[in-house]
Amino acid sequence: MRIDILTLFPESFSYLNSSILKRAQENGLLEINLIDIRDFSLDKHKKCDDYPFGGGAGMLMSAQPIYDAIKSVQDDNSFIVFPSPSGEKFNVDIAKELSKKEHLIFICGHYEGIDQRIIDIFSPLEVSIGDYVLTGGELPTMVIVDCLSRFIDGVISRESLLEESFSSNNLEYPQYTRPADFKGYKVPEVLLSGNHAEIERYRKEQSELITKKRRPDLLEKIKN
Ligand code: 6GU
Numbered sequence: 455m456r457i458d459i460l461t462l463f464p465e466s467f468s469y470l471n472s473s474i475l476k477r478a479q480e481n482g483l484l485e486i487n488l489i490d491i492r493d494f495s496l497d498k499h500k501k502c503d504d505y506p507f508g509g510g511a512g513m514l515m516s517a518q519p520i521y522d523a524i525k526s527v528q529d530d531n532s533f534i535v536f537p538s539p540s541g542e543k544f545n546v547d548i549a550k551e552l553s554k555k556e557h558l559i560f561i562c563g564h565y566e567g568i569d570q571r572i573i574d575i576f577s578p579l580e581v582s583i584g585d586y587v588l589t590g591g592e593l594p595t596m597v598i599v600d601c602l603s604r605f606i607d608g609v610i611s612r613e614s615l616l617e618e619s620f621s622s623n624n625l626e627y628p629q630y631t632r633p634a635d636f637k638g639y640k641v642p643e644v645l646l647s648g649n650h651a652e653i654e655r656y657r658k659e660q661s662e663l664i665t666k667k668r669r670p671d672l673l674e675k676i677k678n
Contacts, residue, residue, distance in 0.1 A: 541580030553605035
């Protein structure tokens with residue numbers, strides 16, 4: 455999959471070039487390009503924002519640089535995403551859908567937002583990562599790219615995907631690694647027993663307890 459990220463702040467994306475996503479790119483499973491929207495500004499000072507018509511707080515990103523940046527990467531297989539607090543709520547189902555696309559273009563808004571005509575012209579998928587407002591679309595873009603990348607074949611192991619939180623509408627059980635005793639805090643006996651049926655039963659029980667306590671809404675979702 456190819457992902458083109460259009461942003462005024464390409465330097466903020468180093469996270470996508472570390473750890474698991476770095477390896478995915480080295481293995482050719484994923485190609486992530488950062489495109490600096492400022493490079494497309496036709497203004498002599500490379501200006502990319504302006505005051506909103508009708509007044510109001512702050513600045514808006516102008517249509518022209520974003521339009522030309524999109525046109526420079528868009529082809530027939532492109533799917534455009536615009537992270538925005540006004541979008542539909544991002545979740546694992548959206549991540550799975552996005553992971554099947556051949557080419558994704560992310561538009562990172564900043565300041566008070568972007569000129570509505572970009573949305574009218576390109577009809578991007580608008581998604582929010584939660585009920586709070588961030589200063590720009592850069593962090594949400596990283597969240598969405600990280601999450602969808604895990605569903606691309608070969609990026610992480612199949613087992614990791616199956617066991618994790620939300621794949622079964624349950625939160626994940628607690629995990630431990632060596633040593634078995636850390637400052638007097640002991641790993642639950644059952645995990646040292648080698649009895650796989652018992653271990654599985656214990657984990658399922660823990661999973662359900664934690665979900666009941668923290669996210670009862672997830673259990674409601676299974677019933678309905
Ligand atoms: Cl996608 N963008 C911004 N700026 N704030 C957000 C968000 C997105 N999702 C939640 N808050």
